[in-house]
Amino acid sequence: MKVVADTSVWINYFEGVASSETDIPDQSLSNDTVVLGDIVLMETLQGIKNERQFQKTTKYLQATEQVQMLNPNLAVEYAVYYRILRGKGITIRKSNDVIIAGYCINQKLPLLQSDRDFKPFEEYFGLEVV
Numbered sequence: 001m002k003v004v005a006d007t008s009v010w011i012n013y014f015e016g017v018a019s020s021e022t023d024i025p026d027q028s029l030s031n032d033t034v035v036l037g038d039i040v041l042m043e044t045l046q047g048i049k050n051e052r053q054f055q056k057t058t059k060y061l062q063a064t065e066q067v068q069m070l071n072p073n074l075a076v077e078y079a080v081y082y083r084i085l086r087g088k089g090i091t092i093r094k095s096n097d098v099i100i101a102g103y104c105i106n107q108k109l110p111l112l113q114s115d116r117d118f119k120p121f122e123e124y125f126g127l128e129v130v
Helices: 007-014 020-030 038-046 051-061 072-087 095-107 116-125
Strands: 003-005 034-037 065-067
Touching: 003 095, 007 020, 007 038, 034 038, 034 095, 038 051, 038 065, 038 095, 072 095, 072 116, 095 116
Parallel strands: 003 034, 034 065
Antiparallel strands: none
């Protein structure tokens, strides 16, 4: 089964944080089941300060299946998710999390994550989290 790995997991993975979430990218990369969204790729790479580490991480992540998570039609759909949650008094801190969750919901793919902002998507929209 394919899984989308969130930025929170990749950052911990590359920082060597041992957890059940960071074990999965290693296993998934070996059998081509991890999906990397363009938004996640950008978020993961933009925080790397060292040029050598940036190049190494970029090469490593390019071995994954990469997907486009946003287009004009999806932008409208994802905005609806955000508005529904705001109507319930829930504010998602980062628009990128709305895009990532929306993509996973739309594609019916589980999200490997360690970020509390995905909980409302799980509760109200059926996002499957790992």
